Amino acid sequence: MGVDVSARGTAVEEHWRQFFRWGPYGLLALAAVLAAASADAVMDGPKTIAAGILAAAALALELRWTAHQRALAAAPAPSAECDGPPGDESAEPAPAVLVPGAPDAASTGYFVLRSALAFALTWLNPFFAVYACMGYFDAVHLLPPRPAPARAGLLVVALTMAGSQAGGLPPRSTLQWVAFGALFALNSVLAVGLSHLGVKEAEKAAERAATIAELACTNARLEQALAENAALQAQLLVQAREAGVADERRRLAAEIHDTLAQGLTGIIAQLQAADAGGDPGQARVHLHRAADLARHSLREARRSVQDLSPVALEHDTLPEALKTTVAAWSERTGITARFTVTGTEEPLHDEVAATLLRIAQEALANTERHSGAARAGVTLSYMGDEITLDVRDDGHGFDPAAVPARGRSGGFGLAGMRVRAERLAGRLTLEAEPGQGTAISARVPLARHD
Numbered sequence: 001m002g003v004d005v006s007a008r009g010t011a012v013e014e015h016w017r018q019f020f021r022w023g024p025y026g027l028l029a030l031a032a033v034l035a036a037a038s039a040d041a042v043m044d045g046p047k048t049i050a051a052g053i054l055a056a057a058a059l060a061l062e063l064r065w066t067a068h069q070r071a072l073a074a075a076p077a078p079s080a081e082c083d084g085p086p087g088d089e090s091a092e093p094a095p096a097v098l099v100p101g102a103p104d105a106a107s108t109g110y111f112v113l114r115s116a117l118a119f120a121l122t123w124l125n126p127f128f129a130v131y132a133c134m135g136y137f138d139a140v141h142l143l144p145p146r147p148a149p150a151r152a153g154l155l156v157v158a159l160t161m162a163g164s165q166a167g168g169l170p171p172r173s174t175l176q177w178v179a180f181g182a183l184f185a186l187n188s189v190l191a192v193g194l195s196h197l198g199v200k201e202a203e204k205a206a207e208r209a210a211t212i213a214e215l216a217c218t219n220a221r222l223e224q225a226l227a228e229n230a231a232l233q234a235q236l237l238v239q240a241r242e243a244g245v246a247d248e249r250r251r252l253a254a255e256i257h258d259t260l261a262q263g264l265t266g267i268i269a270q271l272q273a274a275d276a277g278g279d280p281g282q283a284r285v286h287l288h289r290a291a292d293l294a295r296h297s298l299r300e301a302r303r304s305v306q307d308l309s310p311v312a313l314e315h316d317t318l319p320e321a322l323k324t325t326v327a328a329w330s331e332r333t334g335i336t337a338r339f340t341v342t343g344t345e346e347p348l349h350d351e352v353a354a355t356l357l358r359i360a361q362e363a364l365a366n367t368e369r370h371s372g373a374a375r376a377g378v379t380l381s382y383m384g385d386e387i388t389l390d391v392r393d394d395g396h397g398f399d400p401a402a403v404p405a406r407g408r409s410g411g412f413g414l415a416g417m418r419v420r421a422e423r424l425a426g427r428l429t430l431e432a433e434p435g436q437g438t439a440i441s442a443r444v445p446l447a448r449h450d
Contacts, residue, residue: 055128132164377391
């Protein structure tokens with residue numbers, strides 16, 4: 001069963017605040033009761049009247065100080081804010097001191113007047129030292145934050161207490177003076193020593209509170225940074241999706257230009273040749289050619305429509321889709337191909353999976369068209385925070401420096417694959433040289449499926 005340390009600390013502080021607020025009243029009342037009970041044995045008539053007047057003055061002083069404290073508590077306190085982004089209010093302010101308000105002239109005056117009244121009352125009746133002992137608890141909080149004033153206040157309280165413990169003030173015999181001196185020394189050492197220990201503990205507590213507040217501010221800034229990063233990642237994925245749509249449009253435009261448009265141009269040319277020629281046999285040849293071109297264009301149109309979206313990923317993961325794609329490509333082209341997966345498979349974000357599948361399809365298409373390879377290999381590697389796709393072949397290779405940056409149809413070859421990888425903050429590398437085959441490697445961050 002866990003313990004709420006913060007709640008427990010707040011409860012202890014609240015108890016101390018209540019003690020500092022109502023303790024002087026309780027101690028003054030107890031001292032007055034004890035003094036009244038012993039008045040006949042300790043005080044005569046004039047002393048009793050003086051003690052009553054001084055006790056009333058002490059009560060008035062306490063009431064005035066309580067009103068002053070309430071006024072301070074009602075004033076708006078400066079809010080503690082993290083040293084971070086504007087508007088960050090998640091961090092809690094440091095705990096308040098036990099006595100509300102910092103030591104000032106008012107608190108010093110209150111302590112001096114109370115100590116003077118307590119000393120005078122103790123002179124009249126030793127039992128009023130009960131009221132004087134309050135100074136042991138709040139001298140450090142009421143006096144200026146320097147060792148000298150606090151020690152002086154504690155010594156005054158020790159003097160009052162020693163006088164009471166020695167039998168009253170002033171001492172009336174040599175034995176009482178000796179006892180008074182010894183008790184004053186004992187009270188002084190205990191008061192100053194314990195006060196010093198208390199100050200050190202308070203400093204440690206303040207350091208711990210400051211550390212906790214700083215950690216809270218750091219956590220708040222970290223949470224805000226994580227939220228901003230999540231929003232930025234979502235924005236980047238949206239932009240990548242939109243860029244992918246635009247890229248698909250350009251790719252389809254290039255496909256239509258290279259296949260359908262050229263096929264239709266050839267069909268028109270064959271039909272015109274058939275219509276212009278007078279030889280029926282030659283016209284039939286042109287018509288057959290036009291029909292062949294039409295069938296070929298139809299196949300290309302169906303292939304383009306099929307490639308419009310990665311349907312292979314609708315029901316399969318990326319490794320399964322790549323395995324199917326490589327097998328179908330190998331069967332269609334007659335090139336021996338092998339697919340391999342390394343690392344621990346993880347669910348990928350749709351944009352990452354679609355991008356890598358498109359890059360693999362484009363790389364295999366380039367292998368089919370240009371490499372003259374007999375074998376090809378595709379490897380998908382899960383590498384912690386990254387995922388890598390490698391496509392290699394044993395074809396005749398080429399000189400990368402001789403490849404133009406953009407193709408005649410808008411750059412849907414190596415440049416297109418590179419753009420796809422870069423949109424996901426990845427990179428594409430090419431290794432090729434004449435007679436040594438070609439290797440393409442695409443590496444992108446591993447964004448997991450949400």
